[in-house]
Amino acid sequence: MESIEAIIQQQQLAGKLFGGFFGLEVEQHRVLTNGKLSRHPYPAAFSSRRHNPYLKTDFCDNMFELVAPPVQGATAAVQNLKYLQQIVNDHLAADERIWPLSIMAPLSADDLAFATTFNTRQWMADYHDYLGAKYGIARELMAGVHVNFSLHRDLIAALFAASGQSDLAAFKNHLYFRLAQGFVAHRWLFTYLFGASPVLANPLKGMPDNLAFPVRSLRSSDFGYTNFSSETITYSSLGAQLDQLKRFVAEGKFYSLHEFYGPVRLKSRSANLDDLIAHGTERLEFRAFDLDPLSRAGISNDTLNFLEVFLAYWLVADQEADLTEADEKNQAVALQHPHQEFDWTKERGLALLDDLDAFVAKYGAPKEYQAALLFARRRLEDPRLTIGGQLIDKADPDGGLLSYGLKIANSHHDWYKSMAYPLQPTIATYPAPAQELIKAAIELGIKAKVTQNSFTLILGDHQEQYAANQAFDLTIGAKQAVLAAFPEQVNYTDQVDQVQV
Numbered sequence: 001m002e003s004i005e006a007i008i009q010q011q012q013l014a015g016k017l018f019g020g021f022f023g024l025e026v027e028q029h030r031v032l033t034n035g036k037l038s039r040h041p042y043p044a045a046f047s048s049r050r051h052n053p054y055l056k057t058d059f060c061d062n063m064f065e066l067v068a069p070p071v072q073g074a075t076a077a078v079q080n081l082k083y084l085q086q087i088v089n090d091h092l093a094a095d096e097r098i099w100p101l102s103i104m105a106p107l108s109a110d111d112l113a114f115a116t117t118f119n120t121r122q123w124m125a126d127y128h129d130y131l132g133a134k135y136g137i138a139r140e141l142m143a144g145v146h147v148n149f150s151l152h153r154d155l156i157a158a159l160f161a162a163s164g165q166s167d168l169a170a171f172k173n174h175l176y177f178r179l180a181q182g183f184v185a186h187r188w189l190f191t192y193l194f195g196a197s198p199v200l201a202n203p204l205k206g207m208p209d210n211l212a213f214p215v216r217s218l219r220s221s222d223f224g225y226t227n228f229s230s231e232t233i234t235y236s237s238l239g240a241q242l243d244q245l246k247r248f249v250a251e252g253k254f255y256s257l258h259e260f261y262g263p264v265r266l267k268s269r270s271a272n273l274d275d276l277i278a279h280g281t282e283r284l285e286f287r288a289f290d291l292d293p294l295s296r297a298g299i300s301n302d303t304l305n306f307l308e309v310f311l312a313y314w315l316v317a318d319q320e321a322d323l324t325e326a327d328e329k330n331q332a333v334a335l336q337h338p339h340q341e342f343d344w345t346k347e348r349g350l351a352l353l354d355d356l357d358a359f360v361a362k363y364g365a366p367k368e369y370q371a372a373l374l375f376a377r378r379r380l381e382d383p384r385l386t387i388g389g390q391l392i393d394k395a396d397p398d399g400g401l402l403s404y405g406l407k408i409a410n411s412h413h414d415w416y417k418s419m420a421y422p423l424q425p426t427i428a429t430y431p432a433p434a435q436e437l438i439k440a441a442i443e444l445g446i447k448a449k450v451t452q453n454s455f456t457l458i459l460g461d462h463q464e465q466y467a468a469n470q471a472f473d474l475t476i477g478a479k480q481a482v483l484a485a486f487p488e489q490v491n492y493t494d495q496v497d498q499v500q501v
Contacts, residue, residue, distance in 0.1 A: 005316045007162045014363040016155035017312040022077035023070030023148035023283070026085075026298045028098050028291065029141070030062040031409070035105035035402050037115060038062045043091040045443055045479075049121060051492040052445030054084055059128065059140040060118040064088060064098070069447075070148060070283075074304035074368070081297045083423045087439060089416035097409035100293040102143050102197040102219045105402050112137050112202065121494070130255050136205030142197070142219050144290055145299045147307065148267070150283040151175075151315070169280030173266065176281040177238040180264045181321035182314035184235045187263055187288060188329040189349050191220045193379050194303055196290040196387040198338050199401055213399065214338055216388045219290050221334040222327075227261045235262070235323060242273055263288040292387055293408045296415060305372035313359045338388035341380075349380045430455075433472040440478035444489055459486050 008014060030038040042049070042061045049056045056065040066088065068080035089098065099105065107115070116137050119128045131140050160171050183190070195217025200207075207223040219225045227233065231253055234240050248254040257271060265285045268276040286307070291298045314321075333345060353373060360369050379385045384393070394404040421428060422435040427450055430438075438448045438455060447458040456465045464485050466472075474481055483489055 002162060003318055004159060005318070007159055008316065008363075011158055011162070013155055013158055016152040016158075017315070017363055018308065018365050018369060019072060019152040019155070020308050020311070021070045021072050021150045021152070021283075022074060022304055022308075024068045024077050024081045024297075024299065025146040025148070026064075026066050026068075026081060026291070027058050027143035027145075028064050028066070028100070028298065029104060029143060030064065030092065030096050031099045031105060033095050033097055033406070033410075035099075035406055037104075037107055037111045038093070038096050039114065039118070040093045040096060042120065043088075045091050047443065047445040047489070048492050048494045050123060050494050053447055054442050054445070055088070057119075057121065058143075059131065060115045061120055062115075062118060063141065063143065070150070072152075074301045074308065077304060078295075078297045078299065078301055081299075083427075084442070085297065085412075086416045086419055086423065087442060089413055092413070097406070097413050099143075099405060100291060100298070100408045100412060101401060101405050102290040103199060103201055103401075104138075104141050104143075105405060106201040106400065107138075107141075115141060123494070127255055127258070131259075138202040139204050139224070141202070142225050144219060144225060144287070145292075147286040147289060147299070147304065148283045149286065149307070149311065151311075169278060172280035172282075173238055173276065175315070176266055176284055177241075178321070179311050179314055180266065180284060181235050181323065182311070182317075183264050183284075183286065184262075185321035185323055185326050186310070186352070187220075187326065188333045188345065189352065190288060190307075191217050191330055191333050192341070192345055192349065192383075192386065193306070193376055194289060194292065194387055195220055195334060195338075196292055196391060197224070198388050198391055199395070199399060201400060201402075211335070212337075214388075214392050214395070215335045216338045216386070217290055217334045220288055220330065222331055224334075225261060225287070226263075227259070232327070233260055233262050235326075238266075242277070246273060261287070290387075293405070294387060294390065296412050301368065302372040302375045305369050306376055309356055309360060309365065309369045309372060312363075312365075313356055316359070338386060338392045339384055341383040346380055350377070353377050353380065430468050433474055433478075434466070434468045434470075436474060436478040437466070437472060437482060440482045444479065444482055444486075445492060446482065446486060446489065457482070457485070459489060459492075462486060462488065 032038050042057060046055045054067055056067060057063055058065045066081065066084040068084055071077050071080055116132055156172060160168055163171060165171050197217050197219040198214035200213055200218060204223055222229055233244055245257060245260060249256060266276060266281045267283050267285050268279055269282055289299060292300055353376060356373055383389050391401060395401055396403050421432055422439040427435060441448050441457045449456045454465060454467050456463055
């Protein structure tokens with residue numbers, strides 16, 4: 001097979017290099033206006049969490065999990081996440097806010113005990129209790145952003161056609177696993193640039209007593225959102241990783257494949273390894289990003305653009321990922337004071353940025369990718385400009401971030417509540433009645449596919465298409481209008497028997 005670079009140049013595929021798709025998942029807590037854990041029930045306006053593709057909860061009922069549909073480009077992906085957050089903010093109790101940080105505010109023993117049992121997803125009860133007992137409640141309450149990314153399908157198809165290979169699934173697995181290895185090898189850089197969990201508010205199970213704070217990213221360290229060191233999953237090869245995952249599940253070390261907390265996972269059409277082998281990787285799920293309180297969405301366009309530039313570069317680069325001491329490098333950066341920087345971090349980071357600058361110039365990347373690299377360069381030159389570095393400057397006298405977290409939570413809440421239209425961040429050009437209908441569909445767990453002039457609502461095999469500017473009779477209310485079109489929605493409930501994950 002010719003090099004990927006040669007194929008891209010011969011077939012003029014440079015534009016597809018920067019045409020990836022992002023689907024964002026964000027975990028965020030409902031808290032009271034004093035920072036305490038909210039005890040209000042999950043919003044009654046939202047439909048079954050088991051069936052709603054957008055609005056779910058994670059470890060406990062106050063921990064939202066918002067799942068934005070995949071879309072091309074960082075800007076549209078962040079907008080998709082913002083319209084879900086607008087919906088959520090519209091349904092908060094008067095004394096509730098969305099906590100903007102990965103690390104929760106200080107919780108009392110009573111709060112932690114409440115979080116242990118505040119889970120009405122009965123179909124997940126066994127898994128919930130297992131995780132709490134194994135990893136501890138405070139660790140399970142850590143929140144973050146999961147970034148799902150897929151290469152442009154035309155790019156994959158062209159590379160496969162030129163490869164001379166006959167097994168598309170194996171080809172995609174090789175391609176995506178190589179990208180995963182590149183990310184793991186350079187995770188230290190992403191932790192340096194985007195780490196944003198510098199303080200400890202609630203003790204974590206297994207964490208040493210002498211750990212010095214502040215750090216850059218507690219969540220990205222070995223004491224954060226990860227498996228125990230004795231159960232670390234390898235990235236040495238795809239075969240070795242799959243064998244290890246199968247063995248851990250079979251031996252009971254992992255409850256299921258869901259317990260793999262690695263920084264990046266290969267995802268297929270369904271959540272099992274046989275499908276991954278048979279049909280190939282559909283996307284990568286990056287799980288190493290802290291919530292960014294400087295962004296209303298919890299993650300910024302620049303972060304996603306930087307990730308895409310790096311992945312495009314690594315796809316084309318003819319080099320193998322050096323995984324030697326990858327975990328150790330990331331651990332050192334994660335636990336470093338946010339205002340400090342290792343010499344090797346700056347040296348290697350700037351050298352990589354030089355390569356990325358040359359790469360985007362060679363392939364004519366749009367200007368937003370160049371801007372993302374400029375942001376990264378400034379942060380490498382001055383650690384105080386990193387997200388973690390800026391957070392520490394906002395700390396309370398006791399070193400915590402309660403005051404700052406509440407300030408940002410109130411600011412974000414006010415911004416979303418000021419929206420003049422129901423889904424303003426995404427489809428502001430749509431008339432208000434169309435936006436109301438789409439919003440109601442999302443709350444009811446009905447998929448909405450939106451184009452410039454029309455939208456389609458989908459529930460199972462049932463589809464209804466509408467023109468954006470058509471006249472809608474919403475005298476009975478948008479939700480009732482949607483239910484009139486989809487009467488079968490009432491059958492989608494959470495009243496199910498316990499199932500395994």
